[in-house]
Amino acid sequence: MQSNSASLEKAPPAESHGSLRRFIGRPEFGPLVLLVLEIAIFTAINPNVMSLQNISNTLAFTVELGLIALAMTLLMTSGEFDLSVGSLFGFAPVLMWTLSNSGATSLEVGFVIALVVAALIGLANGLLVTRMRIPSFLVTLGMLLVVRGTALFITDGFPQRTWSAEGVWLAEALVGDFYIGSFRVYMSLFWFIFAAIVLGYVLTKTKAGNWILASGGNPGAALARGVNVGRTKIYLFMLSAVLAAFAGIISSIRTSAANPNSGTGYELEVIAMVVIGGTALAGGRGTIIGTVLGIFILRFMRNGIVMIGVPGLAYNIFIGAIILGMMALHSWLDRRHQAGV
Amino acid sequence: MAEELIRMEHIHKSYGRIQALTDVNLTVRQGEIVGLLGDNGAGKSTLIKVLSGAVPITSGDIYIKGKKAAITSTTDAIAHGIETIYQDSALVPQLSIARNLFLGREPIKGPNFLGRLDEAMMNQVARDLLKRVGISKNIPPTTNIGSLSGGERQAVAIARAMYFDSDLIILDEPTNNLGVAETQGVLRFVRGARDSGHSCIFIAHNIHHVFQVVDRIVVMRRGTVVADDIDPKTSTVESVERVITGEDH
Numbered sequence: 001m002q003s004n005s006a007s008l009e010k011a012p013p014a015e016s017h018g019s020l021r022r023f024i025g026r027p028e029f030g031p032l033v034l035l036v037l038e039i040a041i042f043t044a045i046n047p048n049v050m051s052l053q054n055i056s057n058t059l060a061f062t063v064e065l066g067l068i069a070l071a072m073t074l075l076m077t078s079g080e081f082d083l084s085v086g087s088l089f090g091f092a093p094v095l096m097w098t099l100s101n102s103g104a105t106s107l108e109v110g111f112v113i114a115l116v117v118a119a120l121i122g123l124a125n126g127l128l129v130t131r132m133r134i135p136s137f138l139v140t141l142g143m144l145l146v147v148r149g150t151a152l153f154i155t156d157g158f159p160q161r162t163w164s165a166e167g168v169w170l171a172e173a174l175v176g177d178f179y180i181g182s183f184r185v186y187m188s189l190f191w192f193i194f195a196a197i198v199l200g201y202v203l204t205k206t207k208a209g210n211w212i213l214a215s216g217g218n219p220g221a222a223l224a225r226g227v228n229v230g231r232t233k234i235y236l237f238m239l240s241a242v243l244a245a246f247a248g249i250i251s252s253i254r255t256s257a258a259n260p261n262s263g264t265g266y267e268l269e270v271i272a273m274v275v276i277g278g279t280a281l282a283g284g285r286g287t288i289i290g291t292v293l294g295i296f297i298l299r300f301m302r303n304g305i306v307m308i309g310v311p312g313l314a315y316n317i318f319i320g321a322i323i324l325g326m327m328a329l330h331s332w333l334d335r336r337h338q339a340g341v
Numbered sequence: 342m343a344e345e346l347i348r349m350e351h352i353h354k355s356y357g358r359i360q361a362l363t364d365v366n367l368t369v370r371q372g373e374i375v376g377l378l379g380d381n382g383a384g385k386s387t388l389i390k391v392l393s394g395a396v397p398i399t400s401g402d403i404y405i406k407g408k409k410a411a412i413t414s415t416t417d418a419i420a421h422g423i424e425t426i427y428q429d430s431a432l433v434p435q436l437s438i439a440r441n442l443f444l445g446r447e448p449i450k451g452p453n454f455l456g457r458l459d460e461a462m463m464n465q466v467a468r469d470l471l472k473r474v475g476i477s478k479n480i481p482p483t484t485n486i487g488s489l490s491g492g493e494r495q496a497v498a499i500a501r502a503m504y505f506d507s508d509l510i511i512l513d514e515p516t517n518n519l520g521v522a523e524t525q526g527v528l529r530f531v532r533g534a535r536d537s538g539h540s541c542i543f544i545a546h547n548i549h550h551v552f553q554v555v556d557r558i559v560v561m562r563r564g565t566v567v568a569d570d571i572d573p574k575t576s577t578v579e580s581v582e583r584v585i586t587g588e589d590h
Contacts, residue, residue, distance in 0.1 A: 217433040225445035
């Protein structure tokens with residue numbers, strides 16, 4: 001076949017970029033700069049922000065919330081999101097401890113049942129969104145209320161006792177801890193790292209990742225190519241629910257409290273982490289590295305503003321400003337990218 | 342005369358009380374480019390959706406290489422060697438050229454359960470295909486579709502159909518919103534596809550584009566085929582326009 005028209009021969013945008021330009025153009029660049037700035041400013045005002053003890057304390061909860069954010073990244077990349085994760089964070093440990101404390105099952109069996117129930121809730125979310133074509137905002141908002149209501153109903157609103165977890169191998173595997181000097185490391189950190197590596201691999205290197213990106217980027221085109229968009233999204237809703245339940249169980253063992261109200265409002269914080277990290281709210285673009293940065297940005301912000309003496313109640317002002325700033329940055333980078341700059 | 346590739350017989354399609362297609366018959370032969378013309382609402386898009394598996398037929402039969410075929414989904418159509426290139430090219434803007442080419446049929450490297458994409462192979466094939474369809478500039482196969490021009494996107498979509506050796510490539514308004522030079526590029530891609538033995542159904546509002554590239558013109562009006570053997574070499578644009586509008590009676 002002959003060579004084509006001159007207009008098909010304008011300079012390729014990607015190859016003319018230097019490596020620095022490519023790095024700046026990546027969605028993770030903005031969050032990385034923000035995190036570095038945040039750490040620098042907080043540390044300059046109060047050096048204790050970077051003390052081993054403070055980092056250890058901050059990490060303990062950060063990775064629990066982070067587990068939810070990792071799954072949410074994949075779901076949002078596929079063009080959906082899940083508002084029921086916060087209620088599952090509270091419901092799953094309540095279910096596990098209720099079963100275990102009542103003697104109905106061992107803790108281990110209760111753990112498995114809680115995860116299976118979470119998966120079924122995710123399946124219900126996925127089916128309602130993909131088969132009934134109800135927007136995920138409405139489906140998961142409804143599920144949020146159903147799940148939270150169930151947790152409150154079966155506990156009469158009281159926390160479940162969890163002290164029987166001490167010495168149980170499952171509890172040790174999930175949240176056992178050890179010290180490196182004065183740095184306390186929880187097992188949950190390794191679960192988080194493991195999940196980040198696996199999900200990062202899935203999103204960037206695999207066929208499943210290609211389907212997730214395509215489902216969010218152009219679902220019509222994906223369908224036309226034989227991609228099972230519906231099934232892909234259902235699996236992601238299930239993953240999101242299971243990791244939210246897993247994080248809630250970890251948190252309940254670490255804090256020795258299974259409160260039916262725990263996790264309230266986490267869904268919005270998690271979505272904020274994912275969006276700040278560079279994942280597109282509308283789908284089609286997602287980054288696990290960006291989400292990890294987004295997780296640390298928000299958690300260090302919450303910790304840092306307290307450490308430097310700003311009232312904790314002002315936290316939302318900073319978070320809102322960061323979200324707006326990052327959205328503007330991502331939008332600008334997108335326009336540059338589209339223009340081939 | 343070349344062998345018959347696709348034969349649609351007595352195709353009816355209704356959406357509730359609305360009759361979109363009435364007793365449509367259409368044949369496409371191997372290596373033939375058929376121009377499908379008609380005014381808005383003539384039924385072209387519905388006919389293409391039926392053939393590409395996007396909507397089910399109400400009644401009628403489709404034969405592929407003489408054998409009756411059931412096309413109930415886009416996957417069925419692809420499996421039968423029918424590739425549809427829509428106005429928006431059915432590409433994912435956020436994915437690279439290579440990933441778009443193989444979307445839905447990704448090659449796996451290593452153990453199957455790991456599902457790892459064979460990106461080196463995908464990139465190499467994409468690089469070769471871009472040259473084959475005539476994009477002479479050095480576009481890396483890792484370039485996102487979103488940063489390509491309209492003509493380049495159409496070229497990628499055509500390249501995909503050629504790579505997977507589709508028997509029939511349906512082009513739905515491929516020259517819409519393209520400049521003059523890009524349109525000529527796309528028309529060359531279409532001729533190239535025919536030269537490689539692929540059949541095409543070419544739909545365009547611009548009759549001049551159709552005349553430049555097709556072997557035969559089929560005209561639809563009000564959900565039915567009113568002319569199916571117009572030779573562009575012996576007809577004029579004006580005479581075809583009269584058939585489209587019904588002024589030929």
